[in-house]
Each structure stands twice: as C-alpha cells, then as structure tokens.
Amino acid sequence: MAPLPIGYHFQIKTDHQSLKFLLEQRILTQAQQKWLSKLAGYDFEILYKKGHENICADALSRRITSNLLQFNAIMQLESTELMAQIAESWQTDSPLAKIITQLKQGNPVSKPYVWSNNKLSWKGRLVVGCNADLRKNIIRSIHTGSSGGHSGYIPILHKLKSIFHWRGMGKATKRILQECEVCQINKYEHVATPGLLQPLPIPDKVWTHVSLDFIDGLPKSSGKDTILVVVDKLSKYAHFIAIAHPYSAITIAQAYLDHVYKLHGMPEILISDRDAVFLSKFWQELLKLLKIQQNMSTAYHPQTDGQTEVVNRCLETYLRCMTGEKPREWAKWLSLAEWWYNTNYHSSTQRTPYEVMYGKKPPLHIPYVAGSTVVEAVDRSLQTREEMVRVLKQHLQAINRMKMQADKHRKERELFVGDYVYVKLHPYKQSSVTRRSSYKLAPRYFGPFEVLSKIGAVAYKLKLPPYAKIHPVFHVSILKKKIGNQQVAEILPQEATQLGQVQAQPIAILNRRMILRKRRLVEQVLIQWSQMSAEDSNWEDVTSLRQQFPAFSINP
Incomplete structure (x- = not known):
C-alpha cells in the first residue's frame, strides 16, 4: 500500500x-x-x-470490544443455558417476535434493532424478552457475582446497560437489590438516625429521678478499682463512690444507702443500663419493696442513660488530667472531683448543681475578709429556693427545643406487628481488646426477627430464638426492616449476654509474659476464647481478666 x-x-x-x-x-x-x-x-x-x-x-x-463478549465473560458457564432462555423469551414476547420476523425478512423496523448471528440486539446490547424470572436471574447473577460484588444500584445498572436491554430495567434492578439478603445484613444504612428523640420527663423535685452507672477497668487505688456514679436528673448533682470488684447488688445497695440515701432519701425512679447488678433478683425485689420504679435502657441503646454517660466522660477526663503519671492515686482525687463537678456551671440548667441543691452559690476558696458575712432570713432563703426551682424547670424546658433541633437530623421510622427486622448488634466486644481480625468482616445486622409489639414511642419487642440471652426490646435506631419475602434462617450470635453484647469466654491460657508499661511491669497471658480457634488468641492483662472473669483460674 x-x-x-x-x-x-x-x-x-x-x-x-x-x-x-x-x-x-x-x-x-x-x-x-x-x-x-x-x-x-x-x-x-x-x-x-x-x-x-x-x-x-x-x-x-481501537480494538473492537463486543458487549456480548463481556456478557459471556460474566456469565461464564451459564452462558449457553442463559442464551437459550433469552432466545425463548423473544418467542413468548409478541412485539419482539414480530420485530425478529421483520428483520429476518429484510424489512426495516422503526427502532434500532439488529438481528445478527441469531441474536437480537438494540444499539449493540442483547435484548431480553418479557420474562420476569429471567430478568431477575440476570440481575442477581451480575449483582452477586465476583465482578458485581454486591455493589449498589448505579454500578450494577451501569453493568447491566452495557450488556442487556429491556424496558423497566432501572426499577427492576432497584427492587431486587433492595431485597438482597446479603446486602441487608452486611451493609450500613446511609440514612438519618431512625427514631425521633424521646427525652425523659422533667421531675418536679430534686433526687426523685436518679440515674446510676459504673466506671470500671480502673487501676487499683486504695483497694478500689470501680466508681459508682449517681446523678440527680433535675439538679444534675452527682456523687462518686469508689467500690471494689467483685461487687454485687447487695454491695451496691449498701453503698447507695451509706452515701446517697442519708443525704437525699429514696428516689421514685431509678434509671440505669442493663448491667447484671440491676437485672439481679435481689435488686428487682428490693426496688419492688421500696416502691421504686426502675427505668432501664433497651438493648444496645445507652442513650437512654445519656446523662450519666456524659458525667462519666467528665469524671474520667478530670481524673486523667489530675493524676497524670500516678493513675493509681485516683481514689485520693475522687472527693475533689465530686466538688469540682457539682460546682461547675451547667448550660442545661444555667446554674451549678450545688446552687440548685442548696439555693446559694458555692463558697469560693478565697482569704476571709472581716465584716463580709451576710445572714439571710429563713423565709427569704425558702422563697429564693422555690423561685430557683421554678426558673430551673423553665430552663429544662429547653430540652424540647433541643429535641426539635435533634429531630432535624433524625428520621421517623415506624414498624408494625408482624414485620420482620434486622438488628444491629456488636458481633464482638471485649473491653481489653482493641482490635479483632474477624470484627471487620463480621455481619453488621443479625436476623431477621418478627416484631411482636411496640413498647413506647420508639422501642419494639422482637421474637428472638430460644437460645438468645439478650433483652428482646430494642430501640428503633438499631432496627432495619427486612425487604422481600424470601425465607431466611434467623441469625444471632450464640453467646449474646444480658448486657446486649457478645462476650466470648476464656477457656485456656496458652502462654505468659511480662511487659513494661509506663515504667511498671504488667503481667499478661495469651488467652484462647470460646468459639474461636487458637489463631484468634490474644494477650490480655491479668488484672483486667481477673476483674472481668473472676471464676476463671489464672494462677499458674
């Protein structure tokens, strides 16, 4: 040339x-x-x-790339059988059968259909006839295959449109992807937090609504390693009580009697999480005899006791800052921490807890100046106190405004009796373990489970399997409605505890060692956990392990 x-x-x-x-x-x-x-x-x-x-x-x-070659690569061994099904769909689809007849006779058609190599294509894409089951199988094959990888709507639709053509492909793809069981269990929900905010009612008096919680995992200090945090709902006044492991419902009741009851009497309502102490028969019977109502958080929803959780963070930060390089002396700072917290200004009440409790501002630690004392009449003091409580309740009405703001970032979700839902659980949670190789690949949701009843405004009771040990009532924010009618076996971690967590049990000590941490020798043991292989064993601090599993023998 x-x-x-x-x-x-x-x-x-x-x-x-x-x-x-x-x-x-x-x-x-x-x-x-x-x-x-x-x-x-x-x-x-x-x-x-x-x-x-x-x-x-x-x-x-450019090299010619045929969409049909892509199709064959994706479908692999199923391509022959699938092509036969597609060819059959042309014959059962009257409009397509008429178009094929015209093309075979050499007559032009109005739309860009082409008949070549016994295949009907539209703009280079293979045409699929009106067969709902066939189209569903094609979408599922691409979605669940290695090249699809359970991708979202847009990537899968793009792959489909590069190979196939039929009317209504977009709607069918969206519906089938929503019904995919694997995606529903393993993918996060990219939506606003379900469930509108439901603030607890505002009490009329101080120390009638009280919340309890624990801060554990602390180093041993004066024989104590745990803090019992008690907070008044109205005034935000708090007491911090040092206790030691192992503690029980009896010891917690005695600690409350010694440190809180003598000052404020018995409350009307106790708010807590689902700790084993608060679930014990002794605690339940004690509250029943004292006619105290117990409000407990639903499984996996600590926000119910959010007030105490905030106090816990404040207290931990204070002790972390004040103890510095001597964390084992935290018990000496606990009384000062209580004074510090109760004399701090709170934005929700626009006063300090001390001022709300006693009707006056906390004393300042400044040198005494002669002649500066002020004596107020008793009736004046009582009137001031009543006025302060009235103003305080007005300020607490701001909770409603906070609710309105919070609901802007939330989405109302309503379920009905008989619906099936997935539950978002923590597949593995061990306090002394920071990372697990299997956690990243564990399912994000478990189920599906049937909704038995609605509890309150944003909680639902589910029908859990007989072996489940977690509380059956869950907040709507961790529930996701099942889409589709496919029958799927119920999935739930076998070791779900009453705390609403999956807690593996130590079964053997494989090795021991001593490590240097902040200039101190720390003893560790290599633990093999139940339901896990030896390869999943990890090093645990002996102190933490003894606190968490007191029945497990650690001594050599």
Whole structure:
C-alpha cells in the first residue's frame, strides 16, 4: 500500500493539533526524525480535525470490544443455558417476535434493532424478552457475582446497560437489590438516625429521678478499682463512690444507702443500663419493696442513660488530667472531683448543681475578709429556693427545643406487628481488646426477627430464638426492616449476654509474659476464647481478666 500515494497530492487529517506544524518545526527528537524519514518523497499536507469528528481513525485505532463478549465473560458457564432462555423469551414476547420476523425478512423496523448471528440486539446490547424470572436471574447473577460484588444500584445498572436491554430495567434492578439478603445484613444504612428523640420527663423535685452507672477497668487505688456514679436528673448533682470488684447488688445497695440515701432519701425512679447488678433478683425485689420504679435502657441503646454517660466522660477526663503519671492515686482525687463537678456551671440548667441543691452559690476558696458575712432570713432563703426551682424547670424546658433541633437530623421510622427486622448488634466486644481480625468482616445486622409489639414511642419487642440471652426490646435506631419475602434462617450470635453484647469466654491460657508499661511491669497471658480457634488468641492483662472473669483460674 505504501507506493500508491507516490506522485499524488494527498491530505493527512489528525486530531492532534500540534502535528499541523510538524514540517515547520526544528527536528529535535529521534521520533520526529523517524517519522519524517518515512514521509520523505510524498506530496502531502497535514490538516487538523476535531476528535469527535475523527470517527474513522478512532474505529481503526481501537480494538473492537463486543458487549456480548463481556456478557459471556460474566456469565461464564451459564452462558449457553442463559442464551437459550433469552432466545425463548423473544418467542413468548409478541412485539419482539414480530420485530425478529421483520428483520429476518429484510424489512426495516422503526427502532434500532439488529438481528445478527441469531441474536437480537438494540444499539449493540442483547435484548431480553418479557420474562420476569429471567430478568431477575440476570440481575442477581451480575449483582452477586465476583465482578458485581454486591455493589449498589448505579454500578450494577451501569453493568447491566452495557450488556442487556429491556424496558423497566432501572426499577427492576432497584427492587431486587433492595431485597438482597446479603446486602441487608452486611451493609450500613446511609440514612438519618431512625427514631425521633424521646427525652425523659422533667421531675418536679430534686433526687426523685436518679440515674446510676459504673466506671470500671480502673487501676487499683486504695483497694478500689470501680466508681459508682449517681446523678440527680433535675439538679444534675452527682456523687462518686469508689467500690471494689467483685461487687454485687447487695454491695451496691449498701453503698447507695451509706452515701446517697442519708443525704437525699429514696428516689421514685431509678434509671440505669442493663448491667447484671440491676437485672439481679435481689435488686428487682428490693426496688419492688421500696416502691421504686426502675427505668432501664433497651438493648444496645445507652442513650437512654445519656446523662450519666456524659458525667462519666467528665469524671474520667478530670481524673486523667489530675493524676497524670500516678493513675493509681485516683481514689485520693475522687472527693475533689465530686466538688469540682457539682460546682461547675451547667448550660442545661444555667446554674451549678450545688446552687440548685442548696439555693446559694458555692463558697469560693478565697482569704476571709472581716465584716463580709451576710445572714439571710429563713423565709427569704425558702422563697429564693422555690423561685430557683421554678426558673430551673423553665430552663429544662429547653430540652424540647433541643429535641426539635435533634429531630432535624433524625428520621421517623415506624414498624408494625408482624414485620420482620434486622438488628444491629456488636458481633464482638471485649473491653481489653482493641482490635479483632474477624470484627471487620463480621455481619453488621443479625436476623431477621418478627416484631411482636411496640413498647413506647420508639422501642419494639422482637421474637428472638430460644437460645438468645439478650433483652428482646430494642430501640428503633438499631432496627432495619427486612425487604422481600424470601425465607431466611434467623441469625444471632450464640453467646449474646444480658448486657446486649457478645462476650466470648476464656477457656485456656496458652502462654505468659511480662511487659513494661509506663515504667511498671504488667503481667499478661495469651488467652484462647470460646468459639474461636487458637489463631484468634490474644494477650490480655491479668488484672483486667481477673476483674472481668473472676471464676476463671489464672494462677499458674
């Protein structure tokens, strides 16, 4: 072909604009010299042509990629059987059968259909007839296959449209992907937090609504390693009580009697999480005899006792800052921490807890100045106290405004009796373990479970399997309604405890060691856990392990 243009003037068209000036440039590179040596002796001119107009060159310079080849690669061994089903769908679809007949006879059709190699295509894509089951199988094959990887709606639809064509593909794809069981269990929900905020009622008096919680896992200090935190709902006044492991419902009741009851009496309502202490028969019977109502958080929803959780963080921060390099002396700072917290200004009450409790501002630790004392009449003091409580309740009405703001970032979700839902549980939670190799790949949701009843405004009782040990009432924020009618076996971690967590049990000590941590020797043991292989064993501090599993023998 090379000698044909010799002796004739011809044009070279390119979408590379700078090549227009190839013959006018200085020859600088070996590539340019090579090109010009091949073009020497020809009579030509170089013209620029826009890329989108240079269709012929694009067709010659690119490898032809057939969508049908992509289809065969994706479907692999099923392609022969699937092609037979697609061909059958053409015959059962009357409009398509008519189009095929016209194309075979050489008659043109109004739409860009092509009949080639016994295949009906539309703009290069394989046409699938009106067969709902066949279309569903095609979508599922691409979605669940290794190339689909359970991707979302847009990537899967893009893959489908590059290979197949039928009307209503988008709606069918969205519906089938929503019904995918694997996606429902393993994918996060990218929606606003379900369930509108439901603040607890505002009490009329101080120390009638009290919340309890524990801060554990602390280093041993004066024989204590846990703090019992007691907070009044109205005034925000708190007491911090140091206790030691192992503690029981009896010891907690005695600690409350010694430190709180003698000052404030018995409350009407106790708010707590689902700790084993608060679930014990002794505690339940004690509250029943004292006629105290117990409000407990639902499983996996600590926000119910959010007030005490906030106090816990404040207290931990204070002790962390004040003890510094001597964390084992935290018990000496606990009384000062209580004074610090109760004399701090609270934005929700616009006063300090001390001021709400005693009707006056806390004393300042400044040198005494003679003649500066002030004595108020008793009735004046009582009137001031009543006025303060009234104003305080007005400030607490701001909770309603907070609710309105919070609900802007939440989404109302209503379930009905008989619905099936997935539950978002923590597949593994061990306090002294920071990372687990299997946690990242564990399911995000478990179930599905049937909704038995609605409890309150935002909680639901579920029908759990007989072996489940967690509380059956859950907040709506961790529930996700099951989509689709496929029957799926119920999935729930076998070791779900009453705390609403999956707590593996230590079964063997494989090794021991001593490590240096902050200039102190710490003893650790290599623990093998129940329901896990030896490869999943991990190092645990002996102190933490003894506190968490007192029945497990650690001594060599």
